[in-house]
Each structure stands twice: as structure tokens, then as C-alpha cells.
Amino acid sequence: MKTRITELLNIEYPILQGAMAWISYAPLVAAVSEAGGLGIIGGTIMTPNQLRDEIHQVRDLTDKPFGVNIISLSPWIAQILELLVEEQVLIATYGTGNPRKIIEQLKPGGVMSFPVVPSPNTAKRAQDDGADGVIVSGREGGGHVGDLTTMVLVPQARDVVDIPMVAAGGIGDARGMVAAFALGAEAIQMGTRFICTKEAVCHxxxxxxxxxxxxxxxxxxxxxxxxxxxxxxxxxxxxxxxxxxxxxxxxxxxxxxxxxxxxxxxxxxxxxxxxxxxxVCGLIDDVPTVAELIQSMMAGCDRVLDRLPR
Incomplete structure (x- = not known):
């Protein structure tokens, strides 16, 4: 399945792993990238040295693309932005702070910026600030949430931005993935679903x-x-x-x-x-490997599309 996102990020499938603090460490990140998606390190709780070590651990496990999630409130944000450029990380995602300031520091160094946003207005602002893409995240998702549900957020964001767009929030199987594409997304991001995989580094x-x-x-x-x-x-x-x-x-x-x-x-x-x-926890009843999950998602997309009225 090819979209602007798969082409831009050089990945096989339009599936991003949501970055989660205390969970998204090298084993999970590398497994997602190896399986054809884009793994993302949960870097918000890490010092620059810890993040550098985690980046190197991912690279020891895979030569596929991956990203890092950061937070502008980190006391080490300046060093972390420099680190991402120095390590030539493909993509940075982030959900707080002024997107323009982060973009201005990363773009000249070749690191793409994909802000996580909760509304059409913030999606448009990210585009105007020069973001390479945007992750629109609905209220159904876990962790920090906005006011709008994914069903209404994605199409409204699509109406105001032209850059590549990822849908997140409440997506956990092939039905949600196909629905996201119908609403205007070009990839999906899943967090909760990836917690329940064997490679997720959590209890x-x-x-x-x-x-x-x-x-x-x-x-x-x-x-x-x-x-x-x-x-x-x-x-x-x-x-x-x-x-x-x-x-x-x-x-x-x-x-x-x-x-x-x-x-x-x-x-x-x-x-x-x-x-x-x-x-989406209501849709989760197993703990597969990452590869099994991604393959079942992609195979399920074909079945869902076959069932749609024509």
C-alpha cells in the first residue's frame, strides 16, 4: 500500500507506532520498523545521553527508518534538537510547544517535523509553520487528548491542509485503518494497540x-x-x-x-x-508480535475493502 506518507518516510506500510513514555523503547521501535511501519522512540522522559543511547540501540536492531517523539517542555530541549540533527533521525513528532521554533531548528538539519495536533486550526498552523506532515489525534485516543473525535477531526483537518496527514485516536484494527483513509488520512498512528504486543517494553x-x-x-x-x-x-x-x-x-x-x-x-x-x-481497548483481545499485528492489519484492510458496497 503506497501513500505520500510511505513514500516520504520510505516505509512499506502506512502505519506509525505512537510514541509512549515508559513503553516505546528500542525493542518495540525496531520491531515496528522491521515489520514495515515506522517505530517512534518515546523520548519525552529521556535526557540527551539516554536518548542518544536509545537511538543507537534501535540502529543496532534495524537499518529501517524510525522517529523520535520529543516535548518542548523538556529542560534539555535545545540539546535534544541538536542531537536529532547530529544523529540524522528521520522524523520528530511532538504535541506541545511552538511548532515553528522546533521546525526552524530541525528542518535545516534534514529532520522532518510531524506535530501531533487536536484540531483543524492547529493542523493549519502546523502547515503554515512549515511542518512536513501532521498527525491529527482524536479524543478517543489514550494519553493527552483534545476535544474532537477522530471521525470529525480528520475530514475537517483534511479540508484545511495539503501536507501529508496521519490519523490517530481510536484506531486498532483494519476497519479503523480503512475508515481513516476514507476520511482523508494517508497513514494511521496506533498507540494502545502497540502496547499490547510482545515487544512493548512494559509490565x-x-x-x-x-x-x-x-x-x-x-x-x-x-x-x-x-x-x-x-x-x-x-x-x-x-x-x-x-x-x-x-x-x-x-x-x-x-x-x-x-x-x-x-x-x-x-x-x-x-x-x-x-x-x-x-x-480502542475494547477491540483488543490478544498480545501478538508486532509483525503479526501489522500483517493482520494489512490483510484485514483487503477484507474490509472487499465488503464495502460498490
Whole structure:
């Protein structure tokens, strides 16, 4: 399957792996790239030295293209941007900060920029700022989310941008992939679905929790703080939601939430940790290898297309 995204990124299939802190390490990233997609390192929690080591580990495992996800709020952002250019990473994705400033530093060094955006307006801004492509992410997704669902976001973003566009949020099988293309996307990005693969570097407790969860087992916290996050319902997230509803100070909530994602995904504490995952968890009932997942996605696309009315 060829699209502008596959041609631009030199990948076989139009599938990107969403970058997730505490999960998207070299084994997962390399497996996705080896299987024909684009693996992306979750670099937001890494120091420059840690990120450099992770990039080298990926290159020890594959010679295929891959990307790095960054955050402008990192205290090392200047060094990290220099590092991406120095290491000639293919693509950087990011969801916060001023896209223009990041693009201006990366583009001259040959690193492509794909901002992750929650609205048509921010997609248009990214294009105007010179982004090479854009990832539009709907509210169904896990982790940090916006207000618009993927179904309405993707076509509206397509109407205002001409650059290559990736759809994300609530996509976990071939049906979602085909739907995304029908809405105007040229590739998809999946996060939650890739957590539940054998190569994902996270605790089995978290994978099993996602597998046994349904589409109504998530909630969005952080609406009051301005940083909404979708995660699975558990003791931690429900306590946080109660703190919000009773008007607890933002500083108190920030302190309560600190370190909770690591607690869940690396230590396996799925009650007191934050298990960020999307509504697509209701579609997930297995933990395949990355290669098995991508091949089933592509084969499934053909079956879905064959079933469509003509």
C-alpha cells in the first residue's frame, strides 16, 4: 500500500507506532520498523545521553527508518534538537510547544517535523509553520487528548491542509485503518494497540489490564488543569477525578499524579498507577508480535475493502 506518507518516510506500510513514555523503547521501535511501519522512540522522559543511547540501540536492531517523539517542555530541549540533527533521525513528532521554533531548528538539519495536533486550526498552523506532515489525534485516543473525535477531526483537518496527514485516536484494527483513509488520512498512528504486543517494553500487568478492559472502562482526567488525559479506570484515576470534582488545588493534583505512569507500566501497579490507554481497548483481545499485528492489519484492510458496497 503506497501513500505520500510511505513514500516520504520510505516505509512499506502506512502505519506509525505512537510514541509512549515508559513503553516505546528500542525493542518495540525496531520491531515496528522491521515489520514495515515506522517505530517512534518515546523520548519525552529521556535526557540527551539516554536518548542518544536509545537511538543507537534501535540502529543496532534495524537499518529501517524510525522517529523520535520529543516535548518542548523538556529542560534539555535545545540539546535534544541538536542531537536529532547530529544523529540524522528521520522524523520528530511532538504535541506541545511552538511548532515553528522546533521546525526552524530541525528542518535545516534534514529532520522532518510531524506535530501531533487536536484540531483543524492547529493542523493549519502546523502547515503554515512549515511542518512536513501532521498527525491529527482524536479524543478517543489514550494519553493527552483534545476535544474532537477522530471521525470529525480528520475530514475537517483534511479540508484545511495539503501536507501529508496521519490519523490517530481510536484506531486498532483494519476497519479503523480503512475508515481513516476514507476520511482523508494517508497513514494511521496506533498507540494502545502497540502496547499490547510482545515487544512493548512494559509490565505484563498493564498489557493484561488493557486486554480485559472494554470501551467504557476509560475516563478523561485533567480537564480542569488544562491537560486532559485518557486512561483506564482504576483507583488512581478515579481518585484523581474526585480531586478534580471537589476543587482540590492544581498543585496537589500534580503532585498526586507525578510518577504514576512509570508506576503502572514499568512496576506493574495497575491500581495506583496511571494506565494511559484509549477507547480502542475494547477491540483488543490478544498480545501478538508486532509483525503479526501489522500483517493482520494489512490483510484485514483487503477484507474490509472487499465488503464495502460498490
Amino acid at each position: 505484563d500487568n498493564a498489557k493484561e489490564f488493557i486486554v480485559r478492559s472494554g470501551p467504557r472502562d476509560t475516563l478523561v482526567t485533567g480537564n480542569i488543569t488544562g491537560l486532559p488525559v485518557r486512561c483506564l479506570k482504576n483507583k488512581m484515576s478515579q481518585t484523581y477525578a474526585e480531586m478534580e470534582s471537589t476543587g482540590k488545588p492544581k498543585a496537589m493534583m500534580a503532585m498526586f499524579g507525578a510518577g504514576k505512569m512509570q508506576q503502572a507500566f514499568q512496576l506493574g501497579d495497575i491500581e495506583d498507577g496511571s494506565v494511559m490507554a484509549g477507547q
